[in-house]
Amino acid sequence: HVADGMRLAAMTGLRRADLIALTWAEIETFRIKRVTLKSGRRRKRAIVPVTPQLRTLLDELKTRPRAAGVTTVLVNSRGQSWSEDGFSHRFNAVRDALDIRHTDGRRKHLHDVRGTYATRLVQLGLSDQEVGDIMGWSAQEVSGIRKLYVEDDTAVQAIIRRLTETEARP
Numbered sequence: 001h002v003a004d005g006m007r008l009a010a011m012t013g014l015r016r017a018d019l020i021a022l023t024w025a026e027i028e029t030f031r032i033k034r035v036t037l038k039s040g041r042r043r044k045r046a047i048v049p050v051t052p053q054l055r056t057l058l059d060e061l062k063t064r065p066r067a068a069g070v071t072t073v074l075v076n077s078r079g080q081s082w083s084e085d086g087f088s089h090r091f092n093a094v095r096d097a098l099d100i101r102h103t104d105g106r107r108k109h110l111h112d113v114r115g116t117y118a119t120r121l122v123q124l125g126l127s128d129q130e131v132g133d134i135m136g137w138s139a140q141e142v143s144g145i146r147k148l149y150v151e152d153d154t155a156v157q158a159i160i161r162r163l164t165e166t167e168a169r170p
Contacts, residue, residue, distance in 0.1 A: 002090045004061060005074050005082070009110065011054045013117030013135050014046060016110050020082040023071045027058060036136040046136035115149070118142065122150045 009019055017037040026034045032048040058073070065079045072081040091110050100108045121131045128142040
C-alpha cells in the first residue's frame with residue numbers, strides 16, 4: 001500500500017497531502033485536475049497529464065479493496081483513506097527498513113520524489129511554465145529547480161564528455 005503511494009507520487013509529483021486526498025472524480029481521461037491543498041487563498045491547480053504508464057497504475061489502483069464510501073485513489077491495508085501521519089509513518093518505516101538514502105547519506109523523504117518528478121519533466125524538455133502548471137508551482141520556482149539540478153548536471157556531463165574525448169585522442 002505504501003508502494004502504491006510511492007508509485008503514484010513518482011508519476012504525478014503530487015504533494016503528500018494531495019496524494020492521499022486525490023479522488024477518482026479528479027481524474028479525467030487525459031489529466032488529473034486538482035486544486036492543491038497547499039494553495040491557500042490563491043487556489044493553485046495541479047494539472048497532471050495522464051500518461052499511458054500512469055493510466056496503467058490508476059487501473060491497478062482501482063482494483064484495491066476499499067471500504068464502502070471511500071473515494072480516494074490510495075487506500076491503506078484496511079481499505080480506508082490514508083491519514084497524512086499514517087502514510088508518512090508507513091513510508092518512513094519502509095524507507096528505514098530498506099535503508100533508502102541520498103548519495104550523501106541523508107535519509108530520503110517523500111518530497112524528494114516530487115523534486116525528482118519535476119527534474120524529469122525539465123529534462124524531457126518541458127518549459128518552466130508547463131512544469132509549473134503540472135506541479136502547481138510558479139515558473140520562477142521551476143527555474144530554480146532547472147538551474148540547481150538540471151543545468152549543473154548537464155554542464156558537468158558536457159565537461160566529462162569533452163575530457164573523455166580529449167583523453168581518447170592519441
